[in-house]
Amino acid sequence: MTLAEKVYVLLRRDIVSGALPGGQPLRLEPLRQRYGAGFSPLREALNRLQAERLVVQAPLRGFSVAPISRAEMWDAIETRITIEVEALRRAIARGDDGWEARIVGAFHALSRQSARMGPRDQPGGEIHQALEARHRAFHRALIDACGSPRLLDYAERLHAETERYRLPVLAGDGAGAARDVPGEHRALMEAALARGANQAAALLAAHYRRTGAALEAQFADSPAPAKPETA
Amino acid sequence: MTLAEKVYVLLRRDIVSGALPGGQPLRLEPLRQRYGAGFSPLREALNRLQAERLVVQAPLRGFSVAPISRAEMWDAIETRITIEVEALRRAIARGDDGWEARIVGAFHALSRQSARMGPRDQPGGEIHQALEARHRAFHRALIDACGSPRLLDYAERLHAETERYRLPVLAGDGAGAARDVPGEHRALMEAALARGANQAAALLAAHYRRTGAALEAQFADSPAPAKPETA
DNA sequence: TAAACCGTGATTTTCGAAAATCTGATTGCG
DNA sequence: CGCAATCAGATTTTCGAAAATCACGGTTTA
Numbered sequence: 001m002t003l004a005e006k007v008y009v010l011l012r013r014d015i016v017s018g019a020l021p022g023g024q025p026l027r028l029e030p031l032r033q034r035y036g037a038g039f040s041p042l043r044e045a046l047n048r049l050q051a052e053r054l055v056v057q058a059p060l061r062g063f064s065v066a067p068i069s070r071a072e073m074w075d076a077i078e079t080r081i082t083i084e085v086e087a088l089r090r091a092i093a094r095g096d097d098g099w100e101a102r103i104v105g106a107f108h109a110l111s112r113q114s115a116r117m118g119p120r121d122q123p124g125g126e127i128h129q130a131l132e133a134r135h136r137a138f139h140r141a142l143i144d145a146c147g148s149p150r151l152l153d154y155a156e157r158l159h160a161e162t163e164r165y166r167l168p169v170l171a172g173d174g175a176g177a178a179r180d181v182p183g184e185h186r187a188l189m190e191a192a193l194a195r196g197a198n199q200a201a202a203l204l205a206a207h208y209r210r211t212g213a214a215l216e217a218q219f220a221d222s223p224a225p226a227k228p229e230t231a
Numbered sequence: 232m233t234l235a236e237k238v239y240v241l242l243r244r245d246i247v248s249g250a251l252p253g254g255q256p257l258r259l260e261p262l263r264q265r266y267g268a269g270f271s272p273l274r275e276a277l278n279r280l281q282a283e284r285l286v287v288q289a290p291l292r293g294f295s296v297a298p299i300s301r302a303e304m305w306d307a308i309e310t311r312i313t314i315e316v317e318a319l320r321r322a323i324a325r326g327d328d329g330w331e332a333r334i335v336g337a338f339h340a341l342s343r344q345s346a347r348m349g350p351r352d353q354p355g356g357e358i359h360q361a362l363e364a365r366h367r368a369f370h371r372a373l374i375d376a377c378g379s380p381r382l383l384d385y386a387e388r389l390h391a392e393t394e395r396y397r398l399p400v401l402a403g404d405g406a407g408a409a410r411d412v413p414g415e416h417r418a419l420m421e422a423a424l425a426r427g428a429n430q431a432a433a434l435l436a437a438h439y440r441r442t443g444a445a446l447e448a449q450f451a452d453s454p455a456p457a458k459p460e461t462a
Numbered sequence: 463t464a465a466a467c468c469g470t471g472a473t474t475t476t477c478g479a480a481a482a483t484c485t486g487a488t489t490g491c492g
Numbered sequence: 493c494g495c496a497a498t499c500a501g502a503t504t505t506t507c508g509a510a511a512a513t514c515a516c517g518g519t520t521t522a
Contacts (some may be wrong), residue, residue, distance in 0.1 A: 001290060002290050002291065002504090002505065002506090003505075003506070004278075004505080004506085005290065027472095027473075027474095028473075028474070028475095029472095029473080037506085037507095038506055038507045038508070039271075039474090039475085039476095039506090039507075039508080040270075040271055040274065040505075040506055040507070041505080041506070041507095043271065043275055043474095043475085044274055044275060044278045044505095045278075047235075047275045047276075047278045047279045047282075048278045048279070048281070048282050050279070051278075051279050051282030051283060052282060053381070053384075059232060059233050059236065059474095060233065060473090060474060060475075060512085060513055060514065061473085061474075061513095061514075061515095062473070062474060062475095063474095075379050075380060075381055076381065078379065079379060079381040079382060079385075082313070082314070082317045082382070083313070086313045148306050148309065148310060149306060150284070150306055150307065150310040150389075151310060151313070153284075154310075154385065158381075233474090233475065233476090234475075234476070235475080235476090258502095258503075258504095259503075259504070259505095260502095260503080268476085268477095269476055269477045269478070270476090270477075270478080270504090270505085270506095271475075271476055271477070272475080272476065272477095274504095274505085275475095290504095290505095291482085291483055291484065291503090291504060291505075292483090292484070292485095292503085292504075293503070293504060293505095294504095
C-alpha cells in the first residue's frame with residue numbers, strides 16, 4: 001500500500017469521524033506533521049477526497065473539509081435512499097442463497113455486538129467501532145447482490161457522507177430517543193428475505209429518514225433552516 | 232486555474248473522446264511531455280480521474296485508462312438511468328417556468344445544430360463538438376431543477392462514462408441506424424413539460440437503452456459476452 | 463479621511479532529483 | 493533441463509526546495 005493511499009484512508013477516517021470538523025482549513029504543513037508524509041501523497045489524497053465531496057478546494061487557497069449543513073445532510077440522505085433502494089430491489093430480484101445467508105449472518109453479528117454495547121461505551125471505543133463496522137456490513141450485505149459496481153460504489157460514498165452527521169452526535173446522549181433500531185433492522189432483513197421489494201424499499205427509506213430526523217437537532221441553533229423573518 | 236486542474240480537464244477529454252483508449256497504460260514520462268506538466272499536477276489529475284472511474288491505479292504499477300467492456304457499459308447506462316430518472320421526477324415535481332423555458336431553449340438550440348450537421352462533418356470537428364455540447368445541455372436542462380447537487384454530480388460523471396462508448400463509434404457510419412433521435416428528444420421534452428413523470432421516465436430510460444443497444448456492435452468480435460465453448 | 467499601492471510573510475503549487483519498487487532476462491544450482 | 497536467485501533498466505512514488513500566488517498591514521497620495 002502506497003503512502004498516498006494510507007494518508008487517504010487516515011484523512012477519510014478523520015473527516016468522517018468528525019475529528020476534522022466541517023469547514024476546517026486543511027493547511028499542508030500541519031497535515032504533513034500529523035500524517036508523516038510529504039506534499040505529494042498528501043495532495044493526492046486530498047484530490048481523491050475532493051472527488052468524493054469530503055473535501056473542497058479553492059484554487060490557490062488550499063483545501064478544507066467540506067462544510068456541513070442541514071441541506072447537505074438531507075441531500076446526502078435522500079440520494080443514498082435513491083441509490084440503495086434501487087440496489088436493494090435488484091438484490092432482491094437477483095440474490096441467491098449465499099446472499100440470504102450473508103444477510104442473516106451479518107444481522108446476527110450486528111445483534112451480538114449491539115447487545116455487547118453498554119451505556120458506558122465510548123463512541124470512539126473499540127466496542128463501538130466494531131458495532132459501526134457490523135452495522136455497515138449489514139447494510140452492505142443487503143445490497144451486495146445487486147450486481148452493479150457503480151451502485152455499490154455510490155452507496156459506499158454516501159454512507160461516508162452521512163456518517164459525518166451521525167458519528168459526532170453519538171457523543172451526546174439523547175440520540176436514539178424512543179427508537180427501536182434493531183427492530184428496524186430485523187424488519188428490513190425479513191422483508192428482503194421474503195423478497196418483498198416494495199416493503200423492503202419502504203422500510204429502508206424510512207430507516208434512513210428517521211435517522212436524519214434524529215440528527216436534525218444538531219442544526220437547531222445557528223444555521224437556520226426556514227426563511228429569515230426579522231434578523 | 233491551476234495546472235493540475237488544466238491537466239485534469241485535458242486528460243478527461245482525451246479519455247472520454249477515446250484518444251486514450253481503454254486499458255492503455257498511462258506512463259508518467261510520456262504524459263509529462265504530452266501535457267507539459269510535472270509529476271505532481273499529473274498525479275493529482277490522475278487521482279481525481281481514478282475517483283471518477285475513468286482511470287484505474289495499480290499500486291506501484293502506475294495508472295491506466297479504465298478498461299471498457301460490454302458489462303461496464305451497461306452498468307454505466309443502467310446506473311445513469313437510475314440517477315437521471317430520479318432527478319427527472321424531482322425536476323418535474325419542482326420545476327418552475329424558468330426550468331421549462333430552459334428546456335425549450337436547449338431543445339431549440341439542439342435542433343438547430345442538429346440540422347446544421349451535414350453527412351460530411353467529422354466526429355471531432357467543430358460542428359460536431361457543438362452538437363455534443365448542446366445534446367449534453369439539453370439532457371442537463373431536463374434534470375437541472377431536481378434540487379440535488381449530488382444527483383446532478385453523478386449524472387455528469389455517468390454521462391462522461393457513457394460517452395466513452397458512444398463517441399468512438401460515431402467515427403463509423405451505421406451508427407444511428409433507423410433511429411429518430413430528435414423525435415425521442417421532442418417526446419421527452421413534451422412529456423416533461425406536461426409533467427407526465429411516468430411517461431417522461433419511461434422515455435428517458437428507453438432513450439438511453441436504445442443508445443446502448445446500438446453501441447453493442449462494437450463488442451461483437453473479441454471480448455465475448457457469453458460462455459466460451461471451444462477456444 | 464479614504465482609497466490605492468506596495469512590501470512582507472505565509473501558503474499553495476510545481477518541479478526535478480532521489481529513493482523505492484517492479485519487470486524481465488540472465489545466471490547459477492540442483 | 494527446470495527453477496530459484498540475482499541483477500540491470502525502467503517506472504512509480506516520495507521528498508523538499510524553488511516558484512508562484514495570496515493575505516494583510518503599513519504607507520503614500522489625492
